[in-house]
Ligand SMILES: Nc1ncnc2c1ncn2[C@@H]1O[C@H](COP(=O)(O)OP(=O)(O)OP(=O)(O)O)[C@@H](O)[C@H]1O
């Protein structure tokens with residue numbers, strides 16, 4: 001099922017990036033994941049998941065708590081291995097992609113190293129991969145400007161607000177200009193205002209870097225605002241229920257005004273209905289914001 | 292309560308105040324306490340207040356500025372005590388360094404290999420239940436059999452070895468806790484950077500272990516000093532504060548303030564050792580951000 005709300009108030013309507021001969025950013029084929037437990041009660045976290053994400057495409061994963069969003073993200077990041085099926089990132093195995101630093105990652109907690117300054121935190125992956133000092137400094141200055149924290153380069157994480165820490169984490173995930181960004185509820189701990197500002201910034205950053213994004217969230221408006229496609233998942237076992245294309249115009253054109261546009265609301269409604277799924281009328285799926 | 296945050300001057304002032312209060316309590320009890328001491332049944336819980344058992348504070352201090360043997364023209368007591376203190380401090384420092392090195396190595400080994408942890412940890416804990424008095428003669432005997440070319444084992448090395456034996460324990464336990472302290476989040480981040488165990492150790496585990504390591508280093512320093520003083524006595528090493536305490540105690544009858552001089556020396560050694568560790572802590576301030584005072 002796919003809904004295509006009309007873009008309104010936007011200049012150019014162009015949803016997905018042009019498909020090219022390049023391999024898909026992420027290609028998930030028939031993936032299942034079973035967590036074995038000692039008591040013999042195995043948990044099937046994912047079952048028969050198929051998903052292809054084009055280079056430069058922004059895809060959100062949404063679904064009730066425990067439906068396997070984080071698990072899917074961790075499989076793509078090769079932090080865990082699938083029980084069945086295969087995952088390719090830019091045509092390579094997930095493992096090879098991790099070794100080649102094909103992706104950058106940001107978690108719900110910023111996860112900055114408290115003994116490093118903001119700048120040193122951003123430079124961490126570069127330092128680990130033996131990038132020269134001058135190049136590191138140039139790159140981190142660039143990224144600091146990108147996330148608007150140039151004045152805080154020499155501060156330590158504990159001197160920053162939660163939102164600022166999250167921006168540092170995003171800058172760090174962009175340090176090596178990855179073609180793919182993996183984000184697991186990066187704005188989950190932020191207040192609504194900061195969250196909306198961060199979303200706008202993320203859209204701008206993605207447009208500037210041209211990276212594909214897999215973005216896990218609990219918020220329907222967030223998913224709709226950010227994404228080219230929203231993947232709705234259902235729990236027990238975790239499966240993809242629907243993939244909803246959101247056609248809200250070019251990334252560069254997205255701004256706060258978009259949140260009031262008709263197309264935005266239509267997409268929100270479509271995602272919400274899909275989330276409720278067959279069990280319409282039942283109480284809202286736990287863990288999902290329906291605002 | 293004043294905690295780590297207070298400025299240096301204030302902490303020094305508090306330290307001095309503590310010494311003054313201690314001296315005042317000493318003199319107060321000496322003046323007011325019963326001459327026979329306080330007994331519960333046959334047990335003496337507070338000492339007798341005679342000049343023999345509890346010399347006046349000023350007598351003890353004044354004794355430092357008289358020659359070692361009251362009659363002779365020896366060097367001043369404080370000089371002799373200071374020399375012995377530095378000798379013991381040197382031995383304790385060697386013991387501390389060896390202990391810290393061994394403790395860190397063991398901790399890293401245990402962090403790296405789960406099996407090493409389950410194989411080593413019980414022995415490390417058990418090692419500390421062996422009384423010092425029991426191992427001192429053994430160490431001395433084994434040491435005396437070591438002679439490799441120019442190198443021959445000396446008594447002070449036995450003392451340092453025993454000091455290190457006491458010092459390595461808190462370091463190995465503290466460092467292990469510290470090395471295992473990073474969040475899963477951080478460890479997985481390093482994995483996404485596909486760096487190996489070594490880089491993770493240097494960039495993540497070691498820096499993260501600092502807040503756990505510093506108290507361990509302090510404990511190790513205290514243990515090394517105590518180990519040195521006690522081992523000097525049991526091994527019979529001359530020149531240090533331990534031997535001095537025993538020798539002077541014999542003179543207590545005619546010169547009750549004399550045995551207290553090397554005890555002050557031992558306190559000085561302890562303070563210097565603690566000071567060095569505090570300096571190390573100062574140098575590592577960056578790694579202690581967000582540290583909650585234990
Ligand atoms: N390491 C693990 N061992 C065992 N079971 C696990 C493990 N990780 C996840 N699971 C199980 O897999 C299922 C999916 O977990 P996952 O964390 O992917 O959910 P999620 O969609 O990210 O949920 P949330 O929205 O709450 O973050 C859950 O039922 C969980 O209990």
Ligand SMILES: [Mg+2]
Pocket residue numbers: 069070071184
């Ligand atoms: Mg999750």
